[in-house]
Amino acid sequence: MKNIISLILGGGRGTRLFPLTKYRSKPAVPFAAKYRLIDIPISNCLNSGLNQVYILTQFLSVSLHRHITSTYKFDTFAAGFVEALAAQQTLDSTDWYQGTADAVRQNLRYIQQRGIEYVLILSGDQLYRMDYRDMFKTHMENDADVTIGTLPVPREDVSGFGVVKLDENGRVVEFAEKPQTEEDINHYRTSPEWLRSRGLEPRGREHLASMGIYLFRRDVLVDLLTRYEHTDFGKEVFPSSIASHHVQSHLFDGYWEDVGTIRSFMKANLDLVSENPPMALDTEEFRIYTRPRYLPPTRMAGAMVKDSLIADGCTIGAGTVIENSVVGVRCRIGRDVTIRDSVIIGADYYESDEELQHKSSSTPAVGIGERSVIQGAIIDKNCRIGSDVRIINDSATQQKECDNVTICDGIVVCAKDSVLADGWKLEP
Structure with a gap:
């Protein structure tokens, strides 16, 4: 060869x-x-x-x-x-x-x-x-x-x-x-x-x-x-x-x-989140290589996770439900969040305690805020999703350009670095 x-x-x-x-x-x-x-x-x-x-x-x-x-x-x-x-x-x-x-x-x-x-x-x-x-x-x-x-x-x-x-x-x-x-x-x-x-x-x-x-x-x-x-x-x-x-x-x-x-x-x-995925990731014979990030283990405080992939370095709050979804590296997910049938790509960095203390009260932290609901969506890297945000395509819209999000083939996509303030909802 x-x-x-x-x-x-x-x-x-x-x-x-x-x-x-x-x-x-x-x-x-x-x-x-x-x-x-x-x-x-x-x-x-x-x-x-x-x-x-x-x-x-x-x-x-x-x-x-x-x-x-x-x-x-x-x-x-x-x-x-x-x-x-x-x-x-x-x-x-x-x-x-x-x-x-x-x-x-x-x-x-x-x-x-x-x-x-x-x-x-x-x-x-x-x-x-x-x-x-x-x-x-x-x-x-x-x-x-x-x-x-x-x-x-x-x-x-x-x-x-x-x-x-x-x-x-x-x-x-x-x-x-x-x-x-x-x-x-x-x-x-x-x-x-x-x-x-x-x-x-x-x-x-x-x-x-x-x-x-x-x-x-x-x-x-x-x-x-x-x-x-x-x-x-x-x-x-x-x-x-x-x-x-x-x-x-x-x-x-x-x-x-x-x-x-x-x-x-x-x-x-x-x-890939199913019990018998079409392309298994956990195999010794044919590994998939990627960048080693040396991140800490993911910490889940009373969350419920079902049929999902959770990457390293995440923090997932109590009462959060994640089903049939993919959660990428460094995700910070608040309490009582619901994520279904979605891909959360993650973040490139952690915000420091100093950054969190001095950020504007109107700007959410990188991650997903408390009580937010995400279904059938893709959230790209470094997005700031506030508390009580609702990202669901209830009207089954196929194509649409919205405030900070795009609907493609019926799937809601939040572009990299998007900001959705507290209480944001996808309008029909």
């Missing part, structure tokens, strides 16, 4: 995850109480024996760079690295990245280093566990030029994915980006018998969708990016390579979630 270099694409503007992306890039969005989305693909790489990792960034990258720098450090003998490559002006290019393929094109010199034979292209905002050694094995056994990770999906989901058609050996012979017509959808159906022959039980999932994970022979990738002016991997580079190169499918049948919207972000978080 030492001759493979991994490139994680940092994503675009992340408009569908706004306001969580108001101050940070998509991969830097906090997730599952104590992680960030970028920790998932990086951990997959490290657990697969890949320790040469570049993250290509462009938009609002300061938070992401800080996290990478403070988290992923190798000792002198490990000879590995996890580094961010921000968009920059060079003698060859003065433009921003024009797309995923262009981002790699502008950094070709990093993958043309001595000893690199393969390039693994990953997304920075997907949730899954994969041992990339299995994908590399598929690539080598089939003598492929390109191998793409594919996931079986049900017919009703096909229109939201790029799907592939395979020959009997698993080689990709056709590709369609989000087919819409019945004729096209039927054309890309995979035989259930063939799937079973590969050890995969279809269960109504007879279409193979692209996961946006690509393994290239380095020289093939360099040739494709220098010969053509393609800007996007999924829509241009990958489809064009099918006719001219051997493109192989690597089947994956585990949990996979593309966190591209507020609703998918909320769902992915709350999926």
